[in-house]
Amino acid sequence: MKILNVRALRGRNLYSHNPIIKMTVDLEELYDTPTCDIPGFNEQLISILPGLKEHKCSEGYKGGFVVRLKRGTYLAHVMEHIALELQQLMGYKVRFGKARRESAPSIYNVIFTYYNETAAMEAGLMAFEIVDHILKGLPIQIEERLEAVRKRAVELDLGPSTKAIEMEAYKRKIPVIRIGDGSLLQLGYGAKQKLIQATLTERASCIAVDIACDKTMTNFFMRQNGIPVPSGRIAKNEYEVLEVAKEIGYPVVVKPYNGNQGKGVSLNITTDEDVLTAYEAVKQYTHQALVEKYIEGKHYRILVVKDKVVAASERIPAHVIGDGVHTIEQLIELENKNPLRGEGHEKPLTKIKIDEVMLLLLKKSKRSLEDIPENGEKVYLRENDNLSTGGIAVDVTDLVHEEIKSTCMKAAELIGLDVAGIDVTTTDITKPLSATGGALIEINAAPGIRMHHYPSAGVSRNVAEEIVRSLFPDDQSYHIPLVSVTGTNGKTTTTRMINAILKEAGYCVGMTTTGGIYIDNQCIEKGDTTGPGSARQILMNKKVTAAVLETARGGIVNRGLGYDLADVGVITNITDDHLGIDGIETMEDLAHTKALVAEAVKENGYAVINADDEYCLSIRDKAYGQLILFSKDHSNKYVVKHIQDGGRVVYIKDNIIYLATDQEQIPVVNVENIPATFGGLLTHNVENSLAATAAAWGLGISSEIINRALINFRCDEEQNPGRFNMYDVADFKVVVDYGHNFDGYKKVIEGLRKMKINRLIGVIGVPGDRLNTSIKEVGIISGQSFDHIFIKEDRDKRGRAWGEVAEILYDGCLKGGADPKKIEIEILEEVALEKAMNMAKAGDIVIVFYEELELIKKTIEKFSQKQILMMESKRLIR
Template identity: 85%
Template structure:
């Protein structure tokens, strides 16, 4: 056995609408060996991973997978379940998986979901090794390696605050993009996006955050504005710490002036010796200590979101409760085994750590770790009450006094924080601070919210919901129109037409196309940019108010979608292309691949499907949301039925594009008035216009706007570069087009034949990763259609030998009836085009189906310049 490839598909994909790991393996000679025929395999596997006994598998009940093992199943299926079980052992509750045979009998794609990409990927490698070792009779040790993977994976997991906000956003169907491996999230797309890091939102200014991080500045700022705070001063060395503490009078608090999570904080200090010890704890983080007068009372965290208090918790320092048997050290160890406690922020509570701060407190209270507390005795291990140091929280939201709420909201407003955690110390939260002598201790700009979501007692408060609602009060606050376009041909032109319509509607449009990424009319990246990475560039651009994404087969298969859900998904057509690539062997496979675009649609969105294409029609039942059919024929039986069923249809009747329902028939534009159709003779651009009009209708754009955009849309290098661009060269014309398969060639040739021309000269080529039969089919059509043919090849041979594709095309041209005397192979694209232009006569059209548009355009320009020079020289000679 061997692993051929492991890849994470982060977006919605062909296998699942959740992220998955796709591991391709070659089982070699074991591909058809069932587990029941491998001596001892089942028993050893279950002894290593007993949790597999709980897997249901396709049987639908616990133990179903073991039944399959005993009955006999194949190793790819076992590897899938093993990878899932390993993730479950790391704490990730994944369930979905499948194993599917690839083109070769021994090659399988093993598919399974993941939450943490690193853990999911490593689980795949580990699953392979476990099976490999069992088959070879080698020892298998998983515990240590699994723990190492888990520890590394936890570092990449979202913290509880960030995770809560992500879950809340997704619950409200707000798209979420995680930026990098940290806790920075983008909620929403384009101009509607909001950035959030943990609970720190983009609305908080740097100055506001700086003030809250500087505890002395916060203290000073609050005091100046009449907010009750403890007396406090900055000390920069041991001498100053002692001096300030003595002047204030004990007890005092010593903490870093800019700390967080209670790190280096020492409370209720009553002696010079303890002050100096506390300062040493501060120096682990900074030389500057804030010395404050100690405020007697309980400690509370009040959470303010925008302009209201949404939660309040009493924070109780880390502690253990004695049982009269175990030592403090043993009680800590027992408490840390609590399943609710984990490292850092991975779980609702944090494990209690023995450190210098704890030892100082025990010493101050004349206790040791070896001491055995009496039964029921509570032993505090920290003076600060942060959850990050092992503390717990009790919800008191319903008991907080209104005066305290007012102070907290005012404090957050003073330093302009939209989300703030206000620390209050008071003896009674139900009374005003003026009565109890309590005070505001700190303001936190990125407060943790797990204490409110997971209190040790009291009501759980969905603080994440309040934060997300404050950013997006309603759907309009996060909705940005998004259209995804796929198909075999016409994707790029349709994408550009929809973009033109959206611009006409007043949007700042982001587009991904085969020709590059565009922000309005500016190309920010050239090349084939139809994958998920390119989509993200659009969706993360704050200028963009509407997105149109050309979404190609390769990206769908290998990476999944680069967006969550579209408002409109368009399939232009599905024809014979890309078969034999990425496991797509049949037209049904290709249709299934393209169907993802109309599956990933919002509930109120629209799937736009070509009713003149049988394979498009074959996936219409998979379409989510609503369905719009488009057709060149108003009598198309599927169109007629869809109208009767109350659906939407876009069709042509008497050369007019109509938007049709069972109640309305709205005229949009005469196809002859759309420049891209050349008076209606380019049928493929007629179809693209129908698709674009249907998509715009699905977005709620008026027929008047659609009309204006289409009658101004031209097939030129500004609006539609590389798609039937026609240039005047000397006394003939050159057409530059990206046709690269039989249907693309056919549509272009049909349009050219309708034009008044002398001869039609073809410069032809096909990408090397097409099937031989598909390449030959293009050659036959060319032999039937062109008066003279130059055969060239792409620079990117895509696995072919030089001249191999050209020979197949040559043979096809001959079979199509081409005269060998009018047929020539010239491998280089620019050389072939130059020869074609040199032989062109008045009234001829040279059509080149290009690979590299820039090279082609330079060749045309150079030829034009030569012709101009010749004419000028001839004129001067005369």
């Protein structure tokens, strides 16, 4: 056995609308060996991973997978379940998986969902290794490796605050993009996006955050505005720390001037010796200590979001409760086994760590780690109450006095923070600070919110909801129109037509195509940019107010979608192309792949389907949201039925494109007036116009705007480069098109034959990754249609030998009836085109199906310049 490939599909994909790992394995000679025929396999597997006994599998009940093992199942299916179980052992509750045979009998795709990509990738590799080791009788040790993976994975998990924000955004159906491996999230797309890191939003300025991080500066601002804060100042060495402590008067607090999460903080210090010990703790983080007057009372965190207090918690320092048997150290060890406690911020509570600050506190209380507290005795291990140092929180939101709320909101506004965690110390949270001698201790610019979501007592407060609502008050505040276009042919032109319509409607459009990425019609990156990475570039651009994404098969299969849900998903057509690639063997497979674009549509969105295409029609039941059918024939039976059922359709009647329902028919444009159709002669661009019109209607764009955009849309280098671009060269024409399959050739040839021409000269080629039969079909139609043929090849052979594709095309041309004397093989496309133009006569049309557009354009320009010089030379001679 061997692993062929392991890949993460992070977007919605063919197997799931959640992220999955796709591990391709070759089972080799074991491909048809069931587990029941492998002696001892089932028993050893269950002994290694007893949790597999809980897996339901397709049986639908606990223990179902064990039943399948005993009855006999294949090893790829076993790997799927092991990968899921290993993730569960690492703390990730994943359940979905499947194993699917690829084109070859021994090759399988093992599919399983994940939350943490690192954990899942390792789980897949370990699953293969466990099966392999059982088969080979090798020892298997998974505990240490699993723990190492878990620790590495946890570092890449979102913290509880960021996770709560993400989950709340998903609940509101706001798309989320995680940027990098940290806690930076983009909520929303394009111009409507908002960035947030943990609870720090993009609305907070750098100055506001710097002030909050500088505790001396914060106190200055508060004091200047009459807000009670403890007296104190910065000390930079041992001498100054002692000097400030004596000046203020004991008890004092010593902490890093710019610290967070309670790191290096010592409270209620009463002696010179303890001040110096506390300063040693500070020096682990900085040499500048803030020495403040200690404020008597309980410690509270008040959370302000925008202009209101949304939560408040009493924070209780880390402690243990004696049982009369265990030492303090043992009690800490027992408490750390609490399943709610984890490393750092991975769980609602943090494990308690023994350090210098703890030892100092115990010393002050005349205790040590070896002491055995009495039964029920509470022993505090920290004076600071941060959750990050092992503390707990109790919700007191309903108890906070209105004057304290007002003071906290004023403090956040003074600093300039829209989300602020304000630490207050007071003996009674129900009374004004002036009555208790309480004070504001700190203002935190990126406050943790897990204490409010997971209090140890009291009401859980959904702070994440408040933060997300402050960023996006309503649905329109995060929405930009998003259209995804797929299909076999026509998707690039359709995408560009929709772009033109949206541009006409006043949007700044981000567009991905096979020709490049465009922002407001400016190309920012050239090349085939139809995958998820290119889509994300558009959706992360702050200028973009609408997005149109050409979505190709390759990206769907290998990476999934690059967006969450579209407002409109368009499928132009589904024809015989790309079969035999990426496991797509049949037209049904291809239809299933393209269907994802129609499935990943918002509930109130539209799937646009070609009603003249049988394979498009076959997937209309998979379409999510509402359905718009388009057809060249207003009497198409599916169109008629859809109208009767109350649906929307776009069709042609008397040469006019109409928007139609059972209530009305709205004329949009005469197809002959759309320049891209060449007076209606190019039927494929008529179809593309229908698809674009339907998509625009789904976005709520008026028929008048659609009309203006389409009658100004041309197949030229500016608006639709490489798609039936026609050049006048000397006394003949050259047409440049990207047709690369039978249907593409057929539509272009049909249009050319309707034009008034002398001869039709073809420069033909097909990508090497197509099936031989598909390549030959292109040769046949070329042999039937062209008066002279130049066969060229793509520079990218896609696994083919030099000249192999040309030979297949040549045979096809002969089969199509072409005269062998009128077929020439010229591998380089620019040389083939130059030969075609040299032989062209007045009234001829040369059609070139290109691979490299810029090369073809340069060849035409060079030839034209040469012709101009020749004509000028003849004129001068005369």
